Amino acid sequence: MTDALLTVEDLTISFPSDNGPVPVVKSISLTVAREIVAVVGESGSGKSLTGRAIMGLLPCRAHVRASRMLFEGIDLQTLGPAGWNGLRGSGMGLILQDPKFSLNPAHRVGRQVEEALLLHTKLSARERKQRALDMLARVGLPDPERVYASYPAALSGGMGQRVMIAAMLINRPMLIIADEPTSALDRGLQDQVLTLLRSLTEEFGMGLLLISHDLQQVSRYADRVIVMRQGEIVERLPASELAQAQTAYTRGLWAARPSFATYGTRLPVFEDSGRPS
Amino acid sequence: MQKAVLRSLPEPHNSRQPRWRELSLLGPLSKWLMSFAMTLLGLALVTFAMTRLSPIDPALQMVGDHASQSTYQAARLELGLDQPLPVQFLRYLQQAVSGNFGQSISTGQPVASDIARTFPATLELATAAIIIGSLIGLTLGIAAAMRQGGLIDAIARFVSLFGYSVPIFWLGLLMLLLFYARLHWAPGPGRLDVMFQYTVKPVTGFALIDTWMSGKAGAFRDALAHLALPAIVLAFHALAGISRLTRASILSELGQEYVLTARAKGASLSRVVFVHILPNIAGTLLTVIALAYASLLEGAVLTETVFAWPGIGRYLTTAMFSGDMPAILGATLVVGSCFVLLNALTDVAVARIHKGQAR
Amino acid sequence: MSALTTLQISPARWLYLRLSRSPSLTTGAAIILIVLFMAIFAPWLAPYDPTLQETANRLMAPSQQHWLGTDAFGRDILSRLIYGARPTLLLVLFVVLLMAPVGITIGILAGYLGGFVERSLMRITDIVMSFPRLLLAFAFVAIMGPGLLNGALALALTSWPAYARQARAETAKLAKSDYLAAAEMVGIKGPRLLFGHVLPLVLPSAVIRLALDLSGIILAAAGLGFLGLGVRPPTAEWGSMVADGTQVIFDQWWIAATPGFAILITSFGFNLLADGLRDLMDPRND
Numbered sequence: 001m002t003d004a005l006l007t008v009e010d011l012t013i014s015f016p017s018d019n020g021p022v023p024v025v026k027s028i029s030l031t032v033a034r035e036i037v038a039v040v041g042e043s044g045s046g047k048s049l050t051g052r053a054i055m056g057l058l059p060c061r062a063h064v065r066a067s068r069m070l071f072e073g074i075d076l077q078t079l080g081p082a083g084w085n086g087l088r089g090s091g092m093g094l095i096l097q098d099p100k101f102s103l104n105p106a107h108r109v110g111r112q113v114e115e116a117l118l119l120h121t122k123l124s125a126r127e128r129k130q131r132a133l134d135m136l137a138r139v140g141l142p143d144p145e146r147v148y149a150s151y152p153a154a155l156s157g158g159m160g161q162r163v164m165i166a167a168m169l170i171n172r173p174m175l176i177i178a179d180e181p182t183s184a185l186d187r188g189l190q191d192q193v194l195t196l197l198r199s200l201t202e203e204f205g206m207g208l209l210l211i212s213h214d215l216q217q218v219s220r221y222a223d224r225v226i227v228m229r230q231g232e233i234v235e236r237l238p239a240s241e242l243a244q245a246q247t248a249y250t251r252g253l254w255a256a257r258p259s260f261a262t263y264g265t266r267l268p269v270f271e272d273s274g275r276p277s
Numbered sequence: 278m279q280k281a282v283l284r285s286l287p288e289p290h291n292s293r294q295p296r297w298r299e300l301s302l303l304g305p306l307s308k309w310l311m312s313f314a315m316t317l318l319g320l321a322l323v324t325f326a327m328t329r330l331s332p333i334d335p336a337l338q339m340v341g342d343h344a345s346q347s348t349y350q351a352a353r354l355e356l357g358l359d360q361p362l363p364v365q366f367l368r369y370l371q372q373a374v375s376g377n378f379g380q381s382i383s384t385g386q387p388v389a390s391d392i393a394r395t396f397p398a399t400l401e402l403a404t405a406a407i408i409i410g411s412l413i414g415l416t417l418g419i420a421a422a423m424r425q426g427g428l429i430d431a432i433a434r435f436v437s438l439f440g441y442s443v444p445i446f447w448l449g450l451l452m453l454l455l456f457y458a459r460l461h462w463a464p465g466p467g468r469l470d471v472m473f474q475y476t477v478k479p480v481t482g483f484a485l486i487d488t489w490m491s492g493k494a495g496a497f498r499d500a501l502a503h504l505a506l507p508a509i510v511l512a513f514h515a516l517a518g519i520s521r522l523t524r525a526s527i528l529s530e531l532g533q534e535y536v537l538t539a540r541a542k543g544a545s546l547s548r549v550v551f552v553h554i555l556p557n558i559a560g561t562l563l564t565v566i567a568l569a570y571a572s573l574l575e576g577a578v579l580t581e582t583v584f585a586w587p588g589i590g591r592y593l594t595t596a597m598f599s600g601d602m603p604a605i606l607g608a609t610l611v612v613g614s615c616f617v618l619l620n621a622l623t624d625v626a627v628a629r630i631h632k633g634q635a636r
Numbered sequence: 637m638s639a640l641t642t643l644q645i646s647p648a649r650w651l652y653l654r655l656s657r658s659p660s661l662t663t664g665a666a667i668i669l670i671v672l673f674m675a676i677f678a679p680w681l682a683p684y685d686p687t688l689q690e691t692a693n694r695l696m697a698p699s700q701q702h703w704l705g706t707d708a709f710g711r712d713i714l715s716r717l718i719y720g721a722r723p724t725l726l727l728v729l730f731v732v733l734l735m736a737p738v739g740i741t742i743g744i745l746a747g748y749l750g751g752f753v754e755r756s757l758m759r760i761t762d763i764v765m766s767f768p769r770l771l772l773a774f775a776f777v778a779i780m781g782p783g784l785l786n787g788a789l790a791l792a793l794t795s796w797p798a799y800a801r802q803a804r805a806e807t808a809k810l811a812k813s814d815y816l817a818a819a820e821m822v823g824i825k826g827p828r829l830l831f832g833h834v835l836p837l838v839l840p841s842a843v844i845r846l847a848l849d850l851s852g853i854i855l856a857a858a859g860l861g862f863l864g865l866g867v868r869p870p871t872a873e874w875g876s877m878v879a880d881g882t883q884v885i886f887d888q889w890w891i892a893a894t895p896g897f898a899i900l901i902t903s904f905g906f907n908l909l910a911d912g913l914r915d916l917m918d919p920r921n922d
Contacts, residue, residue: 018649057540081545089543101534106556116542167542312762319763323772323793331779438911442851442904444858447878447896450885458886575771579859583882594863597778609775616768 099160397482418523440517661912667905743803
């Protein structure tokens with residue numbers, strides 16, 4: 001836990017507007033070691049932007065500033081395009097929300113799963129295919145050969161997200177950023193996918209930054225939780241202590257979780273919850 | 278256009294367009310044939326309506342101003358002008374389908390054989406132009422999208438705005454003035470030098486192929502040189518639309534999540550564009566190129582006059598000047614049908630691309 | 637509009653910022669205003685009568701007396717250029733007045749009535765949409781006889797489908813909305829509903845579409861003139877002036893070059909305006 005994979009200090013992200021730059025993430029700091037860290041917040045709290053800033057994948061008009069951004073001893077702020085391309089896909093990976101949009105509809109699954117190997121290793125085509133098939137089996141897909149040869153359109157949402165995980169983990173990165181990896185899936189599938197992510201994280205000895213809006217879910221899979229609101233971190237605490245959260249905001253988020261007790265009643269809503277994104 | 282063939286999947290989570298579409302299973306071929314036939318029928322109906330509303334009397338045009346009343350009546354009977362309109366239309370359709378467009382007033386030849394003689398020249402020019410135009414247009418569009426806001430982007434934007442705004446016949450004139458009359462880089466108007474015109478046997482009607490087959494290197498070079506300038510001018514017209522749309526569709530794809538995924542795997546910008554985006558926008562690009570090709574065919578009316586290119590466009594212009602009704606109708610129907618066919622074939626090709634990805 | 641509500645700036649300032657950031661819009665509008673000004677005040681601006689033939693001064697190079705030279709009939713090219721803006725803009729106006737109302741009416745009717753009417757109207761729209769526009773327009777004028785009105789009819793004949801499609805899509809969306817349900821509930825129906833309450837909502841997108849189409853219409857109109865299918869001589873018209881200059885292009889090139897340049901600039905102006913309008917309406921483009 002002590003040797004952090006990722007260290008971010010004083011990260012500020014702002015976007016230009018007619019009235020000058022508007023900060024959307026305000027001077028936040030966080031570390032990720034070989035563990036699962038959840039970043040929780042409402043939409044617009046800046047949690048996704050934080051994840052993308054770590055991957056260097058923000059649109060170019062976004063302005064990113066930090067006093068420190070280190071990944072495995074590499075200063076991310078000094079990386080050029082080639083440096084980033086070398087790091088992404090081998091050192092870190094990104095899992096997005098909906099495989100319907102995040103998989104390339106024009107490429108077969110196998111090609112997408114292998115891509116990181118093609119870009120970062122010198123394996124032969126046959127070795128890559130073998131690794132891809134192994135990985136597809138590893139994420140629990142039945143009949144990997146068939147999945148390997150099909151187009152994403154032929155996959156269900158749950159299968160698609162497993163393919164996405166396989167594609168990002170095939171090159172054994174140290175850090176995975178999962179941006180709402182289950183919010184496009186059914187409730188039952190969500191747990192399957194998160195369980196899979198957790199077991200692979202432990203097995204591969206990776207760090208996982210799990211971005212989510214669902215505090216209850218996060219509490220069951222993460223080691224530590226960071227709560228964000230309007231671009232700032234309002235609370236950080238171990239997942240096991242969520243029920244005893246200090247701030248009213250976190251307690252509110254916790255209470256806002258849907259459950260059988262709240263079924264059919266109106267969930268509490270925050271006043272002044274910032275602008276929707 | 279592809280909307281007619283393709284149906285979108287409903288998307289429960291998200292209001293965005295789904296990334297793939299499914300081909301309707303209910304006989305896509307028969308549906309396609311139906312809409313193609315309907316369009317051709319519509320084209321025939323519109324041209325037929327024009328002839329009946331026209332102040333030109335086809336019977337009078339056939340027999341001449343000084344014919345007797347009885348000759349005139351005989352001509353009217355022969356043309357079926359005494360029949361009710363629906364019968365006349367059926368007759369018109371039947372003649373058009375069998376390729377019988379009557380006799381040209383100005384050339385005295387059957388219109389069908391005139392068209393057969395002139396159409397290859399038009400096809401040759403338009404094909405050469407679309408090849409040059411798509412190569413340059415795609416390159417420019419891709420380069421502009423990859424360096425958005427940069428110098429190439431500015432150049433591409435200017436070129437496409439200029440291409441959209443320039444009257445093509447005027448551009449042709451100026452190019453002819455510059456490269457033929459002033460710089461002597463290009464040969465003059467026409468398809469072949471006079472010295473080759475009678476020595477090369479017209480087999481296919483395509484000057485490049487005929488001169489190649491004749492085995493005379495000089496003749497082939499001459500045909501190529503004659504083709505170059507008009508083809509480049511026409512290509513300029515085509516590349517405006519192609520480069521602009523290529524740029525726009527790449528830029529809109531760059532914001533898609535699958536692009537983010539590819540970037541997250543370490544793919545470089547050029548890999549993202551060439552390997553990930555291009556296959557996804559192939560259908561769109563194909564449609565634009567086909568539309569540009571079709572518009573080159575109909576735009577031949579304007580450019581062939583400038584370059585004295587002996588194609589169907591110039592034939593049509595000549596016919597227009599002399600009010601040569603059979604020739605106008607025949608040429609319009611043939612070029613129009615090619616236009617419609619090209620669009621319909623593009624729809625099929627695009628549908629096939631998407632069907633492959635939906636499997 | 638979301639930019640407006642979230643950043644809390646006044647609409648006037650928003651418009652000012654947009655305009656100042658969109659040089660294409662301002663340049664385009666300026667070009668069109670100049671051409672419009674030329675067309676309206678041609679008799680006061682033109683130094684000569686555009687049809688006055690001075691056979692002694694044929695094919696003169698640009699000089700102090702004739703800034704842009706004279707043509708084969710000894711007519712002052714600058715004057716013809718200024719007067720030539722008239723038929724071009726008039727034809728564009730006719731086309732717009734013919735095609736937009738036809739297209740929008742068909743679209744609104746189809747979208748509002750739905751069912752069989754919608755299917756057949758949209759079927760026809762699709763068919764006309766895949767016609768070769770330019771070719772049919774040329775054939776139409778060739779068969780029906782040249783002239784300004786026939787030219788406008790010919791171009792309008794095949795240009796309306798895009799408006800019909802757009803109007804139908806928007807009407808169909810509106811037909812499901814509470815806005816129309818409310819209007820119907822207070823007893824507004826029939827033509828008053830369609831043209832008093834649906835039309836104003838469909839119009840803005842049609843205007844953008846129009847701006848996009850105008851440069852194409854100008855080029856097509858010039859093409860008609862070039863082929864001798866436009867207004868009758870000796871009326872000055874840019875397309876036919878290029879055609880006049882074609883005979884002497886290798887010696888007196890400016891005779892064909894100047895009117896063509898006028899076409900280019902006008903069409904360029906409309907393209908810039910359309911680009912700017914699109915950026916203005918669609919913030920995703922910036």
